[in-house]
Amino acid sequence: MAAPSRRARLVLASASPRRRELLAQIGWQPDAVDAADLDETPLKRELPADLAFRLADAKLDAIAPKHPDAFVLAADTVVALGRRMLPKAETEADALECLTSLSGRRHRVIGGIAVRAPDGTKRRRLITTVVAFKRLTDAEIAAYVAAGDWRGKAGGYAIQGGAAAYITQIRGSYSNVVGLGLAETYAMLTGLGFR
DSSP states (O other), X not given: OOOOOOOOEEEEOOOOHHHHHHHHHTTOXXXXXXXXXXXXXXXXXXOHHHHHHHHHXXXXXXXXXXXXXXXXXXXXXEEEETTEXXXXXXXXXXXXXXXXXXXXXXXXXXXXXXXXXXXXXXXXXXXXXXXXXXXXXXXXXXXXXXXXXXXXXXXXXXXXXXXXXGEEEEESOHHHXXXXXXXXXXXXXXXXXXX
16 A cells, blocks of 8 residues: 655745745645845836845745755735835835825736755746725824834735725735735645645
């Protein structure tokens, strides 16, 4: 009788706790988290979709060689108002700038996903979600900034947190706005043989 085959390992090339939480929603726990340390500064004249695609791919290329026997998943999220990319908010000033810019407007959340199978096969994908914010009052912006929910978030907000009260419309993948398009990730990895 043949021994049961061992489940392939899954390595998440991201330090984002939100991506781990999203994977847990579909019953997947990465066997390892190995985040790439990259300069995420956009290149001159680089468009938002190109940045998300390039960074996901660069994270995969940096981490995959260290885990040749595993499926490796890398992702990046860019929040864009037209061609303008909003920062990952690290300071209150960043958060204030982001929320002021998003107030009363639609924006795009662009997720780049890159995966590699143990046999070396790679797949890459871009997901775009359109999100609309209500017009925010100065008091609403101040309260959100004071709450600190924006820290480390692309575009200065977390749709799964208090910012949900300000979002009037979403078109596309909700999980992409949180940090990882789950349906697309599931399809990419299972298509490559991950179980």
